[in-house]
Amino acid sequence: MSEGAHQSERWLSHYEKAWKFRHNNIQKFIENDGLNSYQAIEKLERLEQLNQVVGFPFGMMFQKINFPVPPEQLLPTGAPALKPVQILERSVPASFYQGPVDLIMDWLSMNPVKAIVELGAGFGQNLVKMIYRYGPLQAQIYAGEYTQSGQDLAKFLFEKIPGFSAKVFHFDHKAPDISVVQESQDILIFSCHSIEQVTKIPDDYFERLTQGKERVHGLFFEPFGFQISSPSMTPGDVSKQHEAQAKEREWNLNFAQVLLKAQERGTIKIHCMFKNLMPGDAFNPTSFVYWTKS
Numbered sequence: 414m415s416e417g418a419h420q421s422e423r424w425l426s427h428y429e430k431a432w433k434f435r436h437n438n439i440q441k442f443i444e445n446d447g448l449n450s451y452q453a454i455e456k457l458e459r460l461e462q463l464n465q466v467v468g469f470p471f472g473m474m475f476q477k478i479n480f481p482v483p484p485e486q487l488l489p490t491g492a493p494a495l496k497p498v499q500i501l502e503r504s505v506p507a508s509f510y511q512g513p514v515d516l517i518m519d520w521l522s523m524n525p526v527k528a529i530v531e532l533g534a535g536f537g538q539n540l541v542k543m544i545y546r547y548g549p550l551q552a553q554i555y556a557g558e559y560t561q562s563g564q565d566l567a568k569f570l571f572e573k574i575p576g577f578s579a580k581v582f583h584f585d586h587k588a589p590d591i592s593v594v595q596e597s598q599d600i601l602i603f604s605c606h607s608i609e610q611v612t613k614i615p616d617d618y619f620e621r622l623t624q625g626k627e628r629v630h631g632l633f634f635e636p637f638g639f640q641i642s643s644p645s646m647t648p649g650d651v652s653k654q655h656e657a658q659a660k661e662r663e664w665n666l667n668f669a670q671v672l673l674k675a676q677e678r679g680t681i682k683i684h685c686m687f688k689n690l691m692p693g694d695a696f697n698p699t700s701f702v703y704w705t706k707s
């Protein structure tokens with residue numbers, strides 16, 4: 414070592430043990446779960462968002478983090494909706510999740526399902542990323558999309574994934590019909606900013622979506638923040654600008670109303686709902702709701 418250089422032994426020995434522990438886990442992901450190196454790192458990263466590594470006399474283990482927030486601030490993955498991030502000289506609240514895909518993947522790791530259905534899937538970009546980032550999804554995949562061009566590109570991309578098969582189908586939020594989904598129970602339906610473009614969804618949207626199915630879970634990431642109030646937020650400029658833009662573009666105005674009415678009728682149960690959870694474009698933040706068929 415050069416004269417004057419110094420490093421605490423504590424950190425050198427810390428990382429010696431830390432990487433050995435991760436080696437054991439990553440090896441399991443690769444050898445038992447068939448993941449590639451990149452997917453194994455992503456899986457480890459997800460695990461470490463919700464668990465901490467704790468050292469015991471017999472070795473290190475993952476232990477679930479009990480986030481110190483009231484239950485109403487927890488997402489269905491057990492993560493808090495918000496976490497503090499430091500920027501400039503301030504600590505400000507930011508979304509725990511960078512985007513919908515990470516939340517969906519954490520939820521799936523705790524809730525195995527038989528079918529995963531994206532509504533308004535575009536060209537399948539969320540689903541393709543999920544597969545390449547985290548490895549094979551242990552369920553039949555369905556991508557519902559209105560446009561023919563989106564469906565064509567989704568099929569093209571899915572066909573390029575070795576050993577993978579997904580069903581791409583025409584779907585219209587104005588007349589929701591997922592009868593193409595063969596599984597009748599344990600179904601995850603998710604949507605990301607696709608209802609946003611439908612000025613009004615039908616009053617019986619959730620009845621139509623869930624008819625004939627059992628144990629349906631919905632993770633919907635849509636910009637409906639201006640349509641609801643939140644106990645933790647006074648309506649401000651964001652909601653006003655958002656509503657003005659939605660009206661000007663003829664984007665969705667009734668998602669929250671239809672959702673709440675469906676719960677009143679007993680069709681669905683809303684487990685949690687977060688207004689403006691994730692940043693979107695300046696006037697279109699992403700809100701989130703987790704619902705299940707009653």
Ligand SMILES: C[S@@+](CC[C@H](N)C(=O)[O-])C[C@H]1O[C@@H](n2cnc3c(N)ncnc32)[C@H](O)[C@@H]1O
Pocket residue numbers: 532533534535536538539557558559560563584585586587604605606607608610611
């Ligand atoms: C902003 S893109 C989002 C695509 C994808 N969900 C994602 O997160 O990358 C919106 C998608 O919603 C689709 N969409 C618009 N109106 C729709 C409708 N009535 N029914 C189903 N999908 C619709 C569009 O064609 C487009 O693919």
